[in-house]
Amino acid sequence: MSVWKSGLLCLFLVSVLTFTQNANAADKNESTLSKDKQPQRYRLQARASQLDPRTKEYPEINFVFGTKEKPQDLENASVDTRVESKGKLVIWLMGHNDGLFERLNSYGLHAIQVSYANKWFGILCQPAPKDEQARGNVRLEAATGEDFSDELNLAKSDGMSERAYQFVKWLAKENPQGNWSQFLTSDGKELRWDKVIIAGSSHGSTTAARFAQHQRVDRVVMHCGPRDQDQDWQANSSATPANRFFGFSHVLDGGWTGKHYCRSWELLKLNQYGPIVNVDQQSTPFQNTRRLISAAEVKGDAKRAHSSVTPGGSSPKDGKGNYLYEPVWKYLYTHPVDDVGMPTPLDPDCQ
Structure with missing residues (x-):
């Protein structure tokens, strides 16, 4: 075989190999991001205490699991696969509002509501906060499960952020049609906070704002809030730029x-x-x-x-x-x- 023909054959084989590899990669990517064969709005529920065996109750702040008949640690999620996804996850820090979630889904947003220590208000920082950061520190510990307040002693597994992670990890397996895995890091060990919109109303909007100062997120939405009028934490430096707060x-x-x-x-x-x-x-x-x-x-x-x-x-x-x-x-x-x-x-x- 001539050198010319040999070179042509090698070029042909390399081209075929490259095409095959690219096709396999495309097939793999398509299988990961494949469209739902039956597009619809999915609504899912799970109990935080069943998703993570490490979770604990804190009755001193009314943070309990409830009963089988009346669970108090129920978490809700929804996504509409009929709508093109914007690749953003809303974490809602208040009681579940399906009317709101329905609209979020219509915008192409995924949405979850998690169970976290949000009933401390009226129990801690009483009769008045000890300083201008006290309520903010309690909020941040409730959101992260990390030690920011000497009035609260939560484990990380009971903070909002870890409970949200455990919920999304479960949703990725339970509802692959919704492509929840896009909100997990490549190693699956954390949430992709750059894809998170943290939101809430009233008490929840105030905690959302405080958490966003600590952890950079994509956006903060504050319905009827924030308050904490006896506090100055709102002026703290913020990991999330101010133009991302609404x-x-x-x-x-x-x-x-x-x-x-x-x-x-x-x-x-x-x-x-x-x-x-x-x-x-x-x-x-x-x-x-x-x-x-x-x-x-x-x-x-x-x-x-x-x-x-x-x-x-x-x-x-x-x-x-x-x-x-x-x-x-x-x-x-x-x-x-x-x-x-x-x-x-x-x-x-x-x-």
Whole structure:
């Protein structure tokens, strides 16, 4: 065989081998990220105490498992495989709200609600916090399971972050159609926090903000929060940049009338990314701001106002029965974090 023909044959064999290897790699990748053969919205539940045998109860702060008939450590998850995934996981730090989760799934987001030590409020830091970081330290220990507070003594397995990891690890096996494994590191030993949106309402939104200062996340969404008006932790340095924090509250909410929200928003430096915008008067993208309010009709009820900013019976609707805040919720969770509003000065009346 001539040198020319021999070289041509070698080139042909190398090309075939390369094609085969690439095809095998593509097949493997496709099998990992394959589309659901029966696209649908999946809703899953599990008990934290059954997912991880290391979990413990802390009855001194009402952090218990409950009974088989009335579990108190139930965790919820959902994903809609009919919607193109944005590759983001929302971790919700409050009671499960399927109305909210349904919307998150429609945006292409995965969502979970985890059981964590969130009932300490009213028990610890009483009758008043010992200093300006006390509540924040309790929140951070509840979120991480690490030792940040001398008023709480949690094991890491009982912090929000570890319970979220154990839940996602279970979901990856239980619901492969949902591709939950994308939220785990390549070695499967941790969550991909860069893909996490940490969110909550009220007490949960305040803990979400404190946790995001400690751990960089993709985004923070704070419904009716944060508060902790007797604390200064909101001004701490933050691992998560301020432009990634989004807040929404009603003006009749006690947290607004007491100027707690506007104070926290300014301590978090959200005024650097736009003015306070009334969503009743402006449409999306709301001047690209991070501070949203509403004065929609809530029957003059402060408690109703507090819960109105998430889907539910208190949230105002139009004449056709549609929620007024649909565009607001989508904005909070999907607005590009690099699109920001114009800086505004601090409000001297916001104390």
